[in-house]
Amino acid sequence: MARYGLVLRVRPEYQDSYIEYHKAVWPDVLALIRDCQIRNYSIFLKDHTLFAYFEYHGADFDADMKKMAASEAMRKWWDIMEPMQEPVPTRKPGEWWARMDEVFHAD
Amino acid sequence: MARYGLVLRVRPEYQDSYIEYHKAVWPDVLALIRDCQIRNYSIFLKDHTLFAYFEYHGADFDADMKKMAASEAMRKWWDIMEPMQEPVPTRKPGEWWARMDEVFHAD
Numbered sequence: 001m002a003r004y005g006l007v008l009r010v011r012p013e014y015q016d017s018y019i020e021y022h023k024a025v026w027p028d029v030l031a032l033i034r035d036c037q038i039r040n041y042s043i044f045l046k047d048h049t050l051f052a053y054f055e056y057h058g059a060d061f062d063a064d065m066k067k068m069a070a071s072e073a074m075r076k077w078w079d080i081m082e083p084m085q086e087p088v089p090t091r092k093p094g095e096w097w098a099r100m101d102e103v104f105h106a107d
Numbered sequence: 108m109a110r111y112g113l114v115l116r117v118r119p120e121y122q123d124s125y126i127e128y129h130k131a132v133w134p135d136v137l138a139l140i141r142d143c144q145i146r147n148y149s150i151f152l153k154d155h156t157l158f159a160y161f162e163y164h165g166a167d168f169d170a171d172m173k174k175m176a177a178s179e180a181m182r183k184w185w186d187i188m189e190p191m192q193e194p195v196p197t198r199k200p201g202e203w204w205a206r207m208d209e210v211f212h213a214d
Contacts, residue, residue, distance in 0.1 A: 005151030005158055022211040030213055040214060042160070044112030044207035047197050051112055051207060053149070053160045090154050100151035100158060104129040106137055107147060 002061070003105065006052040006097035007088055014084035015048060021080065028073040036064040050085075052097060109168070110212065113159040113204035114195055121191035122155060128187065135180040143171040157192075159204060 010018045022043065033041060037058030044051045058064050068074050082096070091098035117125045129150065140148060144165030151158045165171050175181050189203070198205035 043211040100153040104150035
């Protein structure tokens with residue numbers, strides 16, 4: 001299992017809408033996340049900064065992300081989410097959510 | 108169980124030291140965290156921003172935090188950590204690590 005911590009910004013004018021969408025994420029999007037071996041997935045918000053935490057239980061993260069990106073439901077969801085979001089300028093090439101480094105873990 | 112997402116800054120000049128300390132957190136500090144019913148605790152870092160995620164399995168978080176603060180080992184640890192850290196200006200009264208709002212969760 002691999003733990004992921006990721007950071008992104010939400011545009012202030014869309015923050016309320018972003019919160020509302022995430023109170024009722026579409027069932028097919030939730031099913032796809034699960035099907036892509038992601039578990040214990042939380043998103044936290046403060047000061048227009050989003051922090052995502054999840055645990056990946058599969059064997060090929062890149063392949064599962066490609067599967068996710070190939071889903072019509074997920075593409076529709078992202079089409080709504082992305083205009084509300086603003087990636088951090090230091091993200092790596094190919095990133096939207098920028099991965100953070102894990103500097104500590106205790107079970 | 109309650110999930111916590113918390114944000115704090117590390118002062119750039121202390122970032123390397125902060126990382127080194129967290130590669131070898133003192134055993135009595137780790138034991139105390141566990142004794143205070145905290146599990147699955149990770150700290151992530153990017154751009155001098157620290158994000159902490161943990162799960163609290165006890166019944167009285169404030170009481171467990173008081174127990175933590177009363178520990179000599181933890182006070183010694185914090186005496187080293189706090190000068191390396193800078194709380195976010197929007198933290199609430201009494202906070203050091205500022206709690207974020209959970210806007211999404213999927214098991």
